Amino acid sequence: MSTDKEYLRIEREKEWRTELRKKIAAKDRTAMIRVRMPEMDPSIRIRYQDREVNIGLVATQAQSEAARCLDCVNPTCIEGCPVSINIPKFVKYIEAGSFLEAAKTLKETSALPAVCGRVCPQEKQCEASCFYTLKLKKEPVAIGHLERFAADYERESGFMSVPEVAPSNGIKVAAIGSGPASLSFAGDMIKLGYDVTVFEALHEIGGVLKYGIPEFRLPNKIVDVELDNLQQMGVKFIRNFIVGKTASFEDLKAEGFEAFFVASGAGLPRFMNIPGENYNGILSSNEYLTRVNLMNANKDEFDTPVIKGKNVAVIGGGNTAMDSVRTAKRLGAERAIIIYRRSRAEMPARVEEVHHAEEEGIEFLNLANPVEYFADEKGKVNRMRVQRMVLGEPDASGRRRPVVQEGSEYDIPVDLVVVAVGVSPNPLIPSEVKALKVSKWGTIEVNEETMQSSIPELFAGGDIVRGGATVILAMGDGRKAAASMDQYLKEKRK
């Protein structure tokens, strides 16, 4: 399945779609108001790490939202989707009440619809290229909410469809890492008939979906259902296995693997290298979130400890920073503060996440930057010094550069600091495979069209190539890599 214009046209011309379009006049569709996602009350939800904030649409809400979609001749929304979901088709199935068909449509191109419906920044992708946004200057169709609805409906219906898989061609391929890029790759390759094994270093499959994104945004059971689906299609998962360490690429080649997709992620947390940063109680967002999400450190019956701060500062303005600060609130923080060096307008976090954080009583200290940490006699952080910033001229990223306001330092009492200022690529694979070309930032260099690295049988995607992006971009890479690896292996056999 692809964005092939001919395929989209044929699908759109089908009788049920034509009929459905006629049912409501376009002007009546555009007059409808965008649905609001029902949310759990902030005062209740901050008591639970594992209860979802967004409750999900009910069928009538979903159907009326789906009716807003004009089923455009030229569906620009699809161009905004990194995995090219046939958006009008699934939306129209929802309008028609064929929810299981809608879910099936999602699974034609996406290995993780219930995940994407929750964590994708739709406002920057499909919804940003919706006809409503582009031409009508109105709120776009709530494609993300509808995606989640269809995927959830299918899961709860007990009638999960397993996508069709081509007969096995017996060719063994490996995916390294089990995050969104790998899962998307595995889904496509298994459909093409390959023998797919996913190797994961941790004891859980799912990568960032499990260790990174908290359950109040993405419950683990949702991820597990999608993993189960891949397993039913025939994908093999091996845990506790570090390719390059537990076994080398050469070992795996000797065992019959013909090509590899490296999606080992942006594993290395960045710190700011300021005085006192190695005091106890100052940790990376990766460590903080992994302790809670993967190791269940917030629950007494689990052995992994986590520091439950009363005055928590989280450094950064991205989604990971929001995840960390909201986790701190749920773990009992009296004050949970975001400290971000630019202003609200430049925050890379999703608007929805910032909004949810505000509802939950998170404090925002924008235009401020930490310069030093102080600790008690045992080395536990108890105070941090910040300096105020002002916005200057735009930098390379197009955002206004924060400039230090001299003499503006002041201190804040803290007992836990979570540093969420970004990640660097995991160096494990590049350091084990000497011939692999890497950039000066440590990302694996690939041909952007094919995702092929300097080693022909080795493809790569996701954060190990991008250096820190989103779930959906990683999934897009996985799909691209699958298509070109398929091509590569076919050529090789000619």
Next chain:
Amino acid sequence: MNQIVEKVLFSEKVAKFVVDAPRIARSRKPGHFVIIRVNEKGERIPLTIAGADPVKGTIDLVVQKMGVSSSKLFELNVGDSILDVVGPLGKATHIHNAGTILACGGGVGVAPMLPIVEAFKKAGSRVISILAARNKDLIILEDEIRKWSDEVIVMTDDGSYGTKGLVTAGAEAVILREKVDECIAIGPAVMMKFTSLLTKKYQIPTQASLNAIMVDGTGMCGACRVSVGGHTLFTCIDGPEFDAHQIDFDELIMRLGGYSAEEMVANERYLKLN
């Protein structure tokens, strides 16, 4: 699941576990470590590999009963399984003919030192090993170390075995006696700190193998960060061995206590339940 095929009690609180892990047994090198998780509720803890049998497909892990996790592992017996074992992790020791190498092992640190001593000996080095512990009961793997050493000196704090005194006393005696080209120190952070101060005085290049707090062991969490020569490095991927003279041991010791309050609560809860 990794089955325990042998358990040898060295003392009331120290035991060797021989664990089924065929892939790791083949790929590990001296200096490598693994991360284990005893069961579903367990935490991920790093343990240095004390030896391996690639034919039988087993690795040796030596554990000292300290907190909740090590106690839970200690409860396991032959036939039981460790839920997760992943590795080998870290950078392997740089093995070469070092001339005369002084290997200082403190407490259970002697276990990871064993494969390193063996490798240096096989590479042609003259190996002088010092085994140090609080008392006789805590001296482990003496025969095995002897097999790969030209000389073994035993030091105990209380004098119950070998010579009474700290590891540094034994080391200094050797250094004053003959030319030592390199030193390796593995053991409690305090022991490594003072060994390092001693060898720095005599300008003997020294490697120390650190056992930091870790979660994933693959560079992801940064819990194991350590200051080496003024730079923050990660023990899991940049180490576990570093130039001892560059390590900020005081910071390391401080960081090892990073979760002591939480660990104390957990240990009390564990002791109440058992």
